[in-house]
Amino acid sequence: MVNAADTAWLLTSTVLVLFMTLPGLALFYAGLVRAKNMLSVLMHCFAIACLMSVLWVVVGYSLSFAEGSDYVGGLTHAFLAGIGRDAVHAGTSIPDSVFIMFQMTFAIITPALMVGAYVERIRFSAVLLFSSLWLIFVYAPVTHWVWGGGWLAQMGVLDFAGGIVVHTTAGISAVILAIVLGKREGFPHHVSPPHAPWMVMVGACMLWVGWFGFNAGSAVAANTTAGMAMLVTHISAAIASLVWMTIEWIRFGKPSVVGIVTGTIAGLATITPASGFVGPMGAVVIGLVSGGLCYVAVEIMKRRFIVDDSLDVFAVHGVGGMTGTLLVGFLIPVSLGGSGLAEGVTVTQQFTVQVIGVVATLIWSGIVSYILLKVTEALVGLRISPEVESQGLDLRVHGENGYNIGLGGSTL
Amino acid sequence: MVNAADTAWLLTSTVLVLFMTLPGLALFYAGLVRAKNMLSVLMHCFAIACLMSVLWVVVGYSLSFAEGSDYVGGLTHAFLAGIGRDAVHAGTSIPDSVFIMFQMTFAIITPALMVGAYVERIRFSAVLLFSSLWLIFVYAPVTHWVWGGGWLAQMGVLDFAGGIVVHTTAGISAVILAIVLGKREGFPHHVSPPHAPWMVMVGACMLWVGWFGFNAGSAVAANTTAGMAMLVTHISAAIASLVWMTIEWIRFGKPSVVGIVTGTIAGLATITPASGFVGPMGAVVIGLVSGGLCYVAVEIMKRRFIVDDSLDVFAVHGVGGMTGTLLVGFLIPVSLGGSGLAEGVTVTQQFTVQVIGVVATLIWSGIVSYILLKVTEALVGLRISPEVESQGLDLRVHGENGYNIGLGGSTL
Amino acid sequence: MVNAADTAWLLTSTVLVLFMTLPGLALFYAGLVRAKNMLSVLMHCFAIACLMSVLWVVVGYSLSFAEGSDYVGGLTHAFLAGIGRDAVHAGTSIPDSVFIMFQMTFAIITPALMVGAYVERIRFSAVLLFSSLWLIFVYAPVTHWVWGGGWLAQMGVLDFAGGIVVHTTAGISAVILAIVLGKREGFPHHVSPPHAPWMVMVGACMLWVGWFGFNAGSAVAANTTAGMAMLVTHISAAIASLVWMTIEWIRFGKPSVVGIVTGTIAGLATITPASGFVGPMGAVVIGLVSGGLCYVAVEIMKRRFIVDDSLDVFAVHGVGGMTGTLLVGFLIPVSLGGSGLAEGVTVTQQFTVQVIGVVATLIWSGIVSYILLKVTEALVGLRISPEVESQGLDLRVHGENGYNIGLGGSTL
Amino acid sequence: MKLIIAVIQPFRLDAVREALTGIGINGLTVTEVRGYGRQRGHTEIYRGAEYAINYVPKLKLEIGVDDSRVAEATDAIAKAARTGKIGDGKIFVLDLLSAVRIRTGEDGSEAL
Amino acid sequence: MKLIIAVIQPFRLDAVREALTGIGINGLTVTEVRGYGRQRGHTEIYRGAEYAINYVPKLKLEIGVDDSRVAEATDAIAKAARTGKIGDGKIFVLDLLSAVRIRTGEDGSEAL
Amino acid sequence: MKLIIAVIQPFRLDAVREALTGIGINGLTVTEVRGYGRQRGHTEIYRGAEYAINYVPKLKLEIGVDDSRVAEATDAIAKAARTGKIGDGKIFVLDLLSAVRIRTGEDGSEAL
């Protein structure tokens, strides 16, 4: 039976998770690029949101959550067939319509996260085609494995709100994207600083508040699990922010706006898989670890590997999501304020399952993303011309300028 | 009796609908005008929100929802007289206070929508006076007809969240406003492009997430109807966005930020009257139709009629709202995933009622708006001087500049 | 027992109150300063949010709400010890975790409010240290007095959502801060106008919608009290905005964006202590009084006392919060639509208690803030060098520029 | 050749442009500037306080012209920019030693 | 007449303005510019990466003055703008053939 | 000494800077401007309507150089800025009467 209170909270959570992408993530990313490309980034996020929504209705939801094999869902619910207006989603107390919508917002933000890997140099048609294929061939199967009753679920993998499903998939695919697509002209020595750090922070704030819908909404009820998920999410975000700020302060003498909010996102991504399982002390640990580890990951990616994962999708989301997933077994014990492991499962056993989950997802997402990129390249091409790159995507691809604030408002 | 869960959802929905106007719609419109007028647009939206709130308490709510004639409510609840602290709103499970607040946010956004018709050239006093009169003489009666038990309600008109009450009233009045007020200097050949497309998109995102409160909140409960309303609203918005983007891409080779989000608003406005009645497939149809139809409407208004409805209030909200209202009867059948027509009502009968509702609203809103404009003109004047128009309303009317980011922060 | 509906509303309210600070208040304040300091203001708000969250977990919550003396809570819940995952917060129907989170958002915004007093000239380390000490020595004790069962609570003081706890404490401490820190170079004759009035309004809108979580959330349930609290909050905000706008219009002929939204905040701060107790007519009175009184207070502070409480924290929040607290007894009677005084308490008795509450809080907050400032000065210093002040905090302290929109996106 | 520098009210830009096009001058560079002269700025009001705005927004036009066109061009600008109110701006003329069109390498009057 | 072009540190603007007013020079046009000379920019740190900022924000002042005031004016500017640190800027002087006040049509020194 | 004023396409800035550094010119002031010449702007599309954008964003470089370097400098700029398409911009040269380094008071070529 539908529980109105749980429904109220899930309706709200859905709004919050959509708000994370539109406009949260869009602003976060747009502020990080140069002014001449800022609209293109907003456009990528927005168009992805629209297109993934349609695909989710067409096949995405069905491939993820319909009965099927251990590896992928069936097509019973393609075009939302067989979803009654008043149906309750099995195993929950909320309507099917709300479950579909809530999960749709996850299917929107996950491909949108990858925008950070390919900004300032990708073709718009490649964005749309690759994201669509990726939703179907990477996101939907992995979701089925973990949350749709697939093989990882059967092994007892723990991923409360998407450490594997969202952050690991998007993170590794981002690296592949960055490598196949190549570096931006001038990277790594002549890139410009974020054109609007204030916009980055506003986006981060929206991601932060929206993330409460992401994590606490994943309890699929307005209960004590949701409450604790919100609390631990917040603690982890706050601590990781302070860690990042402190490192910058010590190293450079200047704690930056872009730095502290990157810490926030690291803390949020890392607590995600653990948010329904750990207690406040677990959150403290995750906050501390994520702030430091993602900081180091950013350095390594940029300085050692010289991969132009432009806005650090892998180093923040990928590393964070995997770390949280691997830590969850250690922090879940009741003695640490957690919800406890399943009866008869030891910490080592759980850890093994978590490792399998992460590794399988890395392999699958990485290989399939590579193939999909090659397909995309063959069909529509991946990269814009150097001339368009130097003149900016906003004017050349979308025909607009982000800022027309000059000349006293005369006809420009 | 008050149901806490429904109350929780309606409190949330109220927040969301207020957020649509403040700052959603305000940013959406401000980004579309020139930099020298952007504050005036924000000011219009904000001051309207404040003033309509007061008027709603004074007489608006009573004229809309109190017992009265078939054409307008009585004055029993003027100044919210007779509203007990603990009263439940009749026919619902939420407190009277929440119902009043929720409906107030509709009474705020509807006059605010019309801001788009008169930007960059209207007197501020005219904005305030016209909006006030309009709330009383157009919005309140029509609300009573449709949602307050008036004659259209008795005929069985279907308008779930405001296709007639909000979008048709505002849309047609916007055209009248644009005609009476006259064109902006330079229209149509020398107008400037939107001064901040990014701001337009941010506003659109806020409208989108807020619209979930608008439509799903109109279920006045946290139930399956609310869930389905949210899902269909989202589908329609996503599809209409993609339609608009595709048309621009094909015609001009450049899908624009301002274009895609205009499609979003078209999709949202059009699904509004149908949102509690149709299913996902109905939403697909509405999304497709609205994207295309509103696109054409914008063209016709700008190119054929040369009416300076500056930000396309009629072409997007008016055309969208009417289209959705007229389509609802065709898409409501249970066979299409809808909630079904009332017992014994045929599609044709329903369509007739919908036509009557739209036409009556067009006539009433159009004529009364014209009269109110003439009254406003006589009392405070409508249009600013050409000098103020060319120098910009921000500095001349409000004494401020939108952007003071120059001169390194020295005393300007 | 946990009530899921109340929990749903409180989870939502928590999101809303965090949203007030991040990014609402941050944007509101950032828009008011010069472009060269705008990032520093965002940074202050953001870093305070993170640090106060951690301190709240460590000792803040315990000192505020754990059993203790009449003057301060004990340390039983330090590090959230003794908080069960499924525990219900005593006297409510929501989980302990949710109560802790909800109250944490109050502990975040209160020190953040004081940012307005010290912008453009304070050391970043002083911000962090002073805010931390202040949370422990001012905020936590006063919270315990009023909401934690302390001596003021026992006297029956009425403070629904923080007129004393939030606005009076922050307001008076802001004055002390402004005096001890000294004026900005150039104040009062050579200060620059707000660098982005549009940003101020966007921040104000977010504060407005978020305030519904603040006030209606303080009912700690999704009930009629919450509904009425939202309604009266909105009415007060709308009226105070219009009052401020009208005064400016009459005096200067130019109603400003910054002016109207300052009225909004005045109306919101003033209704806060009364929001769960008064009815719509009480809200009208509070709206009228707050708009006028805070306007006068701003004038007096700036012109007579020449205290550089830069963004008027005392004149708006302090004066507003105190006024609301003192008025509540007069407006609470059932005859005025209020919830009524406690059995056997007269208006005069209640007023006396309210006066005691306000005065005690003023004295405690003022003296302790002064001491904490001296401690901070001794440990890390308060003020940046004149050179950094003239070059701007953004570049010199945080190593970033707010706006990099020039030079066509070439390597700057 | 001469370089004409004209500082004008922003809202006169369209008029000045038309005037120049009218006399066949088809090249122009515009910069947003702020300045003061006789016009001493204005005050803005925030929260009851008045701020003196000392620098008024203007547009600066730079136009390279042939010696023979200087008088005509300054006249055209002056006429189109004039409102008769304080703040109308200034026109300065400087000597231009050479001009080059980057695209083609043409120089002298050809390049203007 | 001469046109003085001074590129200064933004935070010295108020001081320079006072200095000029002090010697009776009451007209000025300011432009935001970026530049480099001996001062080679700085680095900004984002997410552990350092970015070289090659162009430093400056203000450019343009002041039309009578021949007789040039020396005095450049001195006043130089004194007020000097901090003694790298990046203090440059003053250039150009010959000004004519100046016109648009409002009145006055020209020559009258117009300054 | 001469003052070179070059109006270039924004995305050529890095190339021009390198070219100048290459020949040992180490001082430069950049301003964002908009302009038109042979290149008449473009159109932007919004909601089905096309807007004419009359002014194209450019960057203006000002470079004070010694008389002996003028030819070399203009050549270097022209070469680095050229794409061969319409809109490549202009280079103007003016006579510079004096130049002062504010920090040290040095003047003449020393100051450049």
Ligand SMILES: Nc1ncnc2c1ncn2[C@@H]1O[C@H](COP(=O)(O)OP(=O)(O)O)[C@@H](O)[C@H]1O
């Ligand atoms: N001596 C000057 N040198 C450079 N620019 C000047 C000078 N005098 C005025 N200006 C510029 O011209 C603009 C208009 O000057 P103003 O004196 O106000 O005009 P008017 O005297 O015609 O009323 C100023 O804002 C400033 O930018």
Ligand SMILES: Nc1ncnc2c1ncn2[C@@H]1O[C@H](COP(=O)(O)OP(=O)(O)O)[C@@H](O)[C@H]1O
């Ligand atoms: N040769 C030049 N031509 C044009 N502008 C210059 C030149 N040299 C310096 N500038 C301008 O002057 C500013 C300050 O120059 P800089 O050499 O850093 O000062 P200093 O040598 O006095 O320390 C630069 O940012 C630039 O805008």
Ligand SMILES: Nc1ncnc2c1ncn2[C@@H]1O[C@H](COP(=O)(O)OP(=O)(O)O)[C@@H](O)[C@H]1O
């Ligand atoms: N006569 C002129 N005076 C001042 N600036 C000019 C003039 N002609 C062109 N410009 C500037 O040069 C820029 C490029 O000129 P354009 O004529 O489009 O280049 P090209 O002729 O080489 O294709 C213009 O945008 C404008 O800023």
